[in-house]
Amino acid sequence: IAGITQAPTSQILAAGRRMTLRCTQDMRHNAMYWYRQDLGLGLRLIHYSNTAGTTGKGEVPDGYSVSRANTDDFPLTLASAVPSQTSVYFCASTVTADSYNEQFFGPGTRLTVL
Amino acid sequence: GQNIDQPTEMTATEGAIVQINCTYQTSGFNGLFWYQQHAGEAPTFLSYNVLDGLEEKGRFSSFLSRSKGYSYLLLKELQMKDSASYLCAVRDSNYQLIWGAGTKLIIKP
Numbered sequence: 001i002a003g004i005t006q007a008p009t010s011q012i013l014a015a016g017r018r019m020t021l022r023c024t025q026d027m028r029h030n031a032m033y034w035y036r037q038d039l040g041l042g043l044r045l046i047h048y049s050n051t052a053g054t055t056g057k058g059e060v061p062d063g064y065s066v067s068r069a070n071t072d073d074f075p076l077t078l079a080s081a082v083p084s085q086t087s088v089y090f091c092a093s094t095v096t097a098d099s100y101n102e103q104f105f106g107p108g109t110r111l112t113v114l
Numbered sequence: 115g116q117n118i119d120q121p122t123e124m125t126a127t128e129g130a131i132v133q134i135n136c137t138y139q140t141s142g143f144n145g146l147f148w149y150q151q152h153a154g155e156a157p158t159f160l161s162y163n164v165l166d167g168l169e170e171k172g173r174f175s176s177f178l179s180r181s182k183g184y185s186y187l188l189l190k191e192l193q194m195k196d197s198a199s200y201l202c203a204v205r206d207s208n209y210q211l212i213w214g215a216g217t218k219l220i221i222k223p
Contacts, residue, residue: 035213042118042201042213043157058210090156098209100145100164105156 002027004106006091012112013081021076021109023091029104031097032074033058034066036087037108043090049074050097081113116140118214120202125220126192134187134200134217142207148176148187149201151216157201161187189219197221 004025013019025032030051035043045058049068063085065077074093078085088110092103117139126132138146145164149157163169163178163185175188187200199216206212 040215042215043203043211044213045210048210098144100162102147102159102162103211105158107156 004091004093004104006089006106006109008109009107010110010112012114013078015081015083015113017081019078019081019111021078021089021091021111023074023076023106024072025074025091025093025104025106026072027093027104028071029093029095030071031094032068033092033103034064034074034076035090035092036060036085037090038087046076046089048097081111083113085111086113087111116204116206116212118202118204118212120200120214120217122215123218123220125222126189128192128194128221128223130192131188131190132192132219134189134202134219136185136187136202136214138183138185138202138204138212138214140204140206140212143180144205144207144209146176146178146185147203147205147211148174148185149203151199151201153198160200192221194221194223 007022033048034046047066049055052071091106094103095101120136148160151157161176173190201216202214203211
């Protein structure tokens with residue numbers, strides 16, 4: 001089934017630990033995004049990638065890093081988790097960054113940092 | 115700064131019509147999107163407007179006025195399954211989406 005998968009579905013993490021959230025899409029989309037969603041706030045862009053091999057910083061990049069080694073995968077890493085990174089994380093993709101196509105979202109990862 | 119405003123919560127009756135408004139101030143404009151998000155789920159695409167006017171898709175319609183920085187989503191013949199949050203997002207000059215906080219729509223029988 002074409003779409004975006006994310007793993008894990010949920011995770012409880014101790015502060016200071018390193019964590020990688022995985023995202024894979026099979027739609028051959030060029031552009032991919034990581035958002036976090038917090039209660040009362042809109043989705044906020046963490047990092048994005050317009051094409052394989054390139055990445056860029058979004059609105060709230062501090063404490064996060066990404067890589068885009070190929071078209072399909074776009075992992076998000078928290079080097080040293082802090083409680084303020086407790087959130088729901090969504091990965092999304094679209095055909096190309098400057099197209100008028102919608103973004104498709106993965107099911108999300110619910111992360112709790114204690 | 116960039117800003118998207120929409121009401122936090124609205125209540126409507128099953129079978130009725132509801133209009134959810136969205137106003138925006140962004141650096142550049144390359145289209146406006148509406149998404150639906152059920153509790154605990156991912157956002158799913160509803161509609162897209164880039165030119166002024168009304169776009170109709172079944173029970174859902176979306177309107178845009180670029181000169182006023184304004185859009186609305188109109189939902190007709192409301193069903194209980196329409197209970198969800200509705201997210202307004204504007205694509206800015208960098209082709210990034212700027213998101214509103216969402217409007218939680220509660221449908222009562």
